[in-house]
Amino acid sequence: MAILLEVRNLRTQFLTDDGLIKAVDDVSYHIDEKEIIGVVGESGCGKSVTQLSVMRLITPPGKITSGQIIFEGDDLMKYEANGPEMRSIRGAKIAMIFQEPMTSLNPVLTIGRQLTETLELHLKMGKSAANRRAAELLDMVGIPCADTRLGDYPHQFSGGMRQRAMIAMALSCNPRLVIADEPTTALDVTTQAQLLELMKALVEEFHSALVIVTHNLGVVARYAQRIYIMYAGRIVESGTCKDIFRSPRHPYTMGLLNCVPRIDDREGRELEAIKGLPPNLGRLPGQCAFLPRCEHAVDRCRVEPWPELQAVADGHHTRCFVNPPGMTG
Amino acid sequence: MTTYIIRRLLLGIVVLIVASIFVFLMVHVLPGDPLWVVLGENYINYSQEELDELRHVYGLDKPLIGQYFDWLGSLLKGDLGESIVYQVPVIDLLKRRLPVTLNLAVLALLISTICGLGLGVIAAIRRGKWSDTVVSVGANLGITLPNFWVGIVFIYIFAYKLGWLPTYGYTSPFDDFVTHLKMLIGPVLCLSVFGMAAQTRQTRSSMLEVAHQDYIRTAWSKGLTERVIVIRHMVKNGLIPVVTTMGMQVSFMFGGAVLVETVFNIPGIGRMMADGIGMRDYPVVQGGVLLMAVVIVLTNLVVDMAYAWLDPRIRYSYR
Structure with missing residues (x-):
C-alpha cells in the first residue's frame, strides 16, 4: 500500500532554563494509507512531541531543528508553521485527537459551533448545511439526540462524550490521517474500549489512517498493525504487532510487556515494573539511554554509543547490541 | 439563570x-x-x-x-434631608449633579475599556516584540501616575502653554456642544488613564493565560487562522477577568471623580462631596456616599450578569 506519511530523521528540541532538551532525536517512521499504527512509550519519551511536530504545532521554546515530514509526497517542513498551506492541511487532511477531553474543548463555545467551524472552513459549507452535518457526525460517534445536543456546552457532556465529540470533530473533514494522542488515557477502562472500537470502525469507514499514541501497549495490541516503541526521544524498536508481542527484542519493550496484565494468565504472576526512572532528556549520555535500567546490559553497552536501528527480521528493527531472545508468547 | x-x-x-x-x-x-x-x-x-x-x-x-x-x-420615600450649606433638599442636588458625573464616568469607562482591551490583545499576541514592550511600559506608567497629577500636567500643557483647551469648568452639551466636548477632553482623559492601564495589563495577562490552554492548541490543530483563534476562541475566555476589572473601574471612576472634578472644577457628584466634606455638610456627604453605594451595587449586578453571559458554566449551574 502507498505510504501516506513518512517522517525522516526528525529532531525537535526545547531550549529551556535547564538546557537543551532533545525531545525527539532522529526519529524516522512511516504510515501507509488506511493503516493503523501505535506509538508507545512512557510519559516524556517524545511520542506526543513527534506528533505535534508532524502537525507543525510546536511552539517556542520548542523548535523542529531538522528532518523531513513527507505527507502525500510533500515535505511539510518547507511550509511556514501557521501559513496557509499548513492551515489547509490541519483539520482537513491531518486531524488530531488530544489526550484531555476535559480541557481540549473550548468551554465557552457550544459543541455544535466547535464542529461546524471546520466544516465551514475546509468544506466551505453554509451554516445550515454545517449544522446538519455536525448533527450527523455526533450521531455517528454515538451521541444520542445529536441534533438537540449541538447547542450544549462541553461541561454538559461527560468525559467519554466529550472524547466522542472530539472524534467527530477530527473526522469531520474526512482526513487522510488521524493522530490520536493518548485518546483514552483520561477515561475509565470500559469507555476506553468503546472509544477504541469506535475509532477503528470510523477510520475504516472514512478510509483514513490512524496513529494511536499511548503509554499502554494493551491499548494498541488489538488495533495497530505496526508498533513503534519510543524511549528517550528515539525509536528503540519497531515491528508488526505480532513481532512486538511475540518476539520483542529490545529490553525496554520486554519491560513494557511485563507491565501489561494478561487475562489468560492463570498463575497469578505479579506485574513487573521497569526499575528506575526515564532519563533526563537534557542530560543524555552518549550510550544507550536505557542502560541504567537495563537488566541485559553487557560491557559493550557501557563503552559504545547507542547503536542505530538494526533489522532483526523483515520489518522488525531494534536499537540494541544485546538482542536478547524475546519472551516466547 | x-x-x-x-x-x-x-x-x-x-x-x-x-x-x-x-x-x-x-x-x-x-x-x-x-x-x-x-x-x-x-x-x-x-x-x-x-x-x-x-x-x-x-x-x-x-x-x-x-x-x-x-x-x-x-x-x-426619597427624602435625603436638606443641605446645610445650600438649604435645598439633597435629592435635588444629586439629581442636578449626577448627570454631569455620569457623563464623565461613562465616557472615561468606554475609552479605558475599548483602548485597554485593544492594547492588551495586541500586547498579548505580539508578546516580546517591540509593540508589546511599548504597550507594557505605557501601561505600567499609567497605573502609577496619580490622576490629579495627570490633570494638572494636562492643564499646564494644553490649557496654559498651548491654549488649545479651556482650563476648567463645565458646559452642558445642550447649551454648547463644542465647548462641552472641549471641556470634557481633559477630565475624561485623566479619569481614563488609570483604567486604561489597568485594563491593558489585565487583558494582556488573561489573553496570555488563555493562549496556553489545551483548547487553543485544538483550535490551531483545526487549521483556523490566528485571527479566528484570537477572536472566537480566546477573547470570550479572556474576557471574564477583564469584566471584573471593568466593574472595579466603576468604583475607581467615582473615587477618581472627586479628584478630577476638583482639579477641573466640574460641578459633579465628586466636587459636591469634596465640598460637602470641607464644609461639614453631612446630609450632602451622606447622600453622595449612598448614591455611590447604589451605583457600585448595580455595577456588580451587571458584572455578575456579564459573567453568566460569558461563561456557560456559570449560566447553567443555577438553572
Whole structure:
C-alpha cells in the first residue's frame, strides 16, 4: 500500500532554563494509507512531541531543528508553521485527537459551533448545511439526540462524550490521517474500549489512517498493525504487532510487556515494573539511554554509543547490541 | 439563570442595607451633638430646654435603632434631608449633579475599556516584540501616575502653554456642544488613564493565560487562522477577568471623580462631596456616599450578569 506519511530523521528540541532538551532525536517512521499504527512509550519519551511536530504545532521554546515530514509526497517542513498551506492541511487532511477531553474543548463555545467551524472552513459549507452535518457526525460517534445536543456546552457532556465529540470533530473533514494522542488515557477502562472500537470502525469507514499514541501497549495490541516503541526521544524498536508481542527484542519493550496484565494468565504472576526512572532528556549520555535500567546490559553497552536501528527480521528493527531472545508468547 | 440573578440582587440589597447603616452612623459617631450638624454655629446660642425640644422634633431622643428606621423610612420615600450649606433638599442636588458625573464616568469607562482591551490583545499576541514592550511600559506608567497629577500636567500643557483647551469648568452639551466636548477632553482623559492601564495589563495577562490552554492548541490543530483563534476562541475566555476589572473601574471612576472634578472644577457628584466634606455638610456627604453605594451595587449586578453571559458554566449551574 502507498505510504501516506513518512517522517525522516526528525529532531525537535526545547531550549529551556535547564538546557537543551532533545525531545525527539532522529526519529524516522512511516504510515501507509488506511493503516493503523501505535506509538508507545512512557510519559516524556517524545511520542506526543513527534506528533505535534508532524502537525507543525510546536511552539517556542520548542523548535523542529531538522528532518523531513513527507505527507502525500510533500515535505511539510518547507511550509511556514501557521501559513496557509499548513492551515489547509490541519483539520482537513491531518486531524488530531488530544489526550484531555476535559480541557481540549473550548468551554465557552457550544459543541455544535466547535464542529461546524471546520466544516465551514475546509468544506466551505453554509451554516445550515454545517449544522446538519455536525448533527450527523455526533450521531455517528454515538451521541444520542445529536441534533438537540449541538447547542450544549462541553461541561454538559461527560468525559467519554466529550472524547466522542472530539472524534467527530477530527473526522469531520474526512482526513487522510488521524493522530490520536493518548485518546483514552483520561477515561475509565470500559469507555476506553468503546472509544477504541469506535475509532477503528470510523477510520475504516472514512478510509483514513490512524496513529494511536499511548503509554499502554494493551491499548494498541488489538488495533495497530505496526508498533513503534519510543524511549528517550528515539525509536528503540519497531515491528508488526505480532513481532512486538511475540518476539520483542529490545529490553525496554520486554519491560513494557511485563507491565501489561494478561487475562489468560492463570498463575497469578505479579506485574513487573521497569526499575528506575526515564532519563533526563537534557542530560543524555552518549550510550544507550536505557542502560541504567537495563537488566541485559553487557560491557559493550557501557563503552559504545547507542547503536542505530538494526533489522532483526523483515520489518522488525531494534536499537540494541544485546538482542536478547524475546519472551516466547 | 433567573435564580442566579435573584440571588445576586438579594446580595446587593444586603450590601445596600449595610452601607446605609454606616452612612447613618457617620453623623452619630462624630464627636459632639448631632444637633451641631443641624444648627451649625448657632448651636451655642440655644438653651438646654430648646435643644431638648429640638431633639424631640428631630427624633434624636429616641433609641439609635429607632432613629435608624425613621431615617431609612424617609430615605425610601426619597427624602435625603436638606443641605446645610445650600438649604435645598439633597435629592435635588444629586439629581442636578449626577448627570454631569455620569457623563464623565461613562465616557472615561468606554475609552479605558475599548483602548485597554485593544492594547492588551495586541500586547498579548505580539508578546516580546517591540509593540508589546511599548504597550507594557505605557501601561505600567499609567497605573502609577496619580490622576490629579495627570490633570494638572494636562492643564499646564494644553490649557496654559498651548491654549488649545479651556482650563476648567463645565458646559452642558445642550447649551454648547463644542465647548462641552472641549471641556470634557481633559477630565475624561485623566479619569481614563488609570483604567486604561489597568485594563491593558489585565487583558494582556488573561489573553496570555488563555493562549496556553489545551483548547487553543485544538483550535490551531483545526487549521483556523490566528485571527479566528484570537477572536472566537480566546477573547470570550479572556474576557471574564477583564469584566471584573471593568466593574472595579466603576468604583475607581467615582473615587477618581472627586479628584478630577476638583482639579477641573466640574460641578459633579465628586466636587459636591469634596465640598460637602470641607464644609461639614453631612446630609450632602451622606447622600453622595449612598448614591455611590447604589451605583457600585448595580455595577456588580451587571458584572455578575456579564459573567453568566460569558461563561456557560456559570449560566447553567443555577438553572
